[in-house]
Amino acid sequence: MKALRFENGQLKLADVAVPGREGEALVRVRVAGVCNTDLEIVRGYAGFEGTLGHEFVGEVERAPGAPELEGQRVVGEINAGCGRCQLCRAGDSRHCPARTVLGIVGRDGAFAEYLTLPVANLLPVPEEVPDERAVFTEPLAAACAVTLRARVETETRVAVIGDGKLGLLCAQALKATTGAGVTLVGRHDNKLEIVRERGVRTVRSEELPASFERAFDVAVEASGSPAGFETALKLLKPRGTLVLKSTFHGKTELNAAPVVVDEISIVGSRCGRFKPALELLRRGAVETDALITDEFPLSDAPRALARAAEPGVLKVLLRP
Numbered sequence: 001m002k003a004l005r006f007e008n009g010q011l012k013l014a015d016v017a018v019p020g021r022e023g024e025a026l027v028r029v030r031v032a033g034v035c036n037t038d039l040e041i042v043r044g045y046a047g048f049e050g051t052l053g054h055e056f057v058g059e060v061e062r063a064p065g066a067p068e069l070e071g072q073r074v075v076g077e078i079n080a081g082c083g084r085c086q087l088c089r090a091g092d093s094r095h096c097p098a099r100t101v102l103g104i105v106g107r108d109g110a111f112a113e114y115l116t117l118p119v120a121n122l123l124p125v126p127e128e129v130p131d132e133r134a135v136f137t138e139p140l141a142a143a144c145a146v147t148l149r150a151r152v153e154t155e156t157r158v159a160v161i162g163d164g165k166l167g168l169l170c171a172q173a174l175k176a177t178t179g180a181g182v183t184l185v186g187r188h189d190n191k192l193e194i195v196r197e198r199g200v201r202t203v204r205s206e207e208l209p210a211s212f213e214r215a216f217d218v219a220v221e222a223s224g225s226p227a228g229f230e231t232a233l234k235l236l237k238p239r240g241t242l243v244l245k246s247t248f249h250g251k252t253e254l255n256a257a258p259v260v261v262d263e264i265s266i267v268g269s270r271c272g273r274f275k276p277a278l279e280l281l282r283r284g285a286v287e288t289d290a291l292i293t294d295e296f297p298l299s300d301a302p303r304a305l306a307r308a309a310e311p312g313v314l315k316v317l318l319r320p
């Protein structure tokens with residue numbers, strides 16, 4: 001089968017064997033999405049080598065021990081734990097020290113015709129959610145996971161910094177799941193407009209009104225830039241919570257004084273569970289169609305990644 005591999009610092013489309021992992025499901029990929037994490041891996045993040053890609057919708061070809069899944073359209077949670085350690089037994093394979101992560105850590109990913117995952121990672125996609133929306137389940141689950149790390153209620157004032165894919169999904173997910181007042185801070189009118197219809201207030205970062213300073217309980221940094229980090233600190237009330245959502249490759253400089261003086265809590269947030277995200281997609285509560293910029297066949301995968309790295313481009317899809 002065809003697969004987009006990253007090996008020895010090189011990205012290339014290769015012919016490889018259909019994967020097989022003892023006891024795991026075999027899934028035929030229908031659509032995959034290119035994520036910033038894929039681009040970061042190509043720049044050296046996580047030291048991963050193998051088939052890239054972790055956002056996908058597929059069809060189950062084989063599911064040992066779960067014949068009811070065979071032929072089903074599914075999405076798949078990307079972390080596979082060892083199943084034996086204390087964290088795994090408590091149901092948190094996301095932090096298992098021996099985990100593999102689809103297309104990120106020790107496990108070939110979704111930019112291929114087939115992938116394997118444990119049966120327990122797979123969730124059937126509701127019929128009313130088309131592939132082009134279901135492919136957003138993974139990033140949307142990551143967006144929903146913000147509320148696992150910061151308390152957000154109806155009265156909470158939340159600022160999301162960054163109008164890329166992640167920021168657009170975080171702002172919408174927070175609005176849809178909590179009803180909180182959510183403001184998205186970004187640089188691009190055409191992107192900010194996407195979430196305005198979903199009840200999210202928007203403001204351009206260069207036009208932040210003075211009244212926004214120290215006005216927010218929670219700030220979500222989704223821009224991946226030091227400037228976004230600074231903005232988040234400026235917007236937070238004393239004792240506010242700064243949620244770091246972007247994976248940086250390299251180091252971030254931190255001006256620690258305001259964190260100490262204002263007693264800011266800084267928390268990291270990574271992946272989330274898929275079920276709430278699928279439910280948001282089923283309800284049509286989140287706009288994703290407007291986030292798709294382009295689509296390529298898998299045979300054009302290197303070009304798709306180059307396209308995804310261009311400024312202003314949101315989601316790029318790959319179709320085997």
Ligand SMILES: [Zn+2]
Nearest residue numbers: 035036037139
């Ligand atoms: Zn991703």
Ligand SMILES: [Zn+2]
Nearest residue numbers: 082085088096
């Ligand atoms: Zn484990």
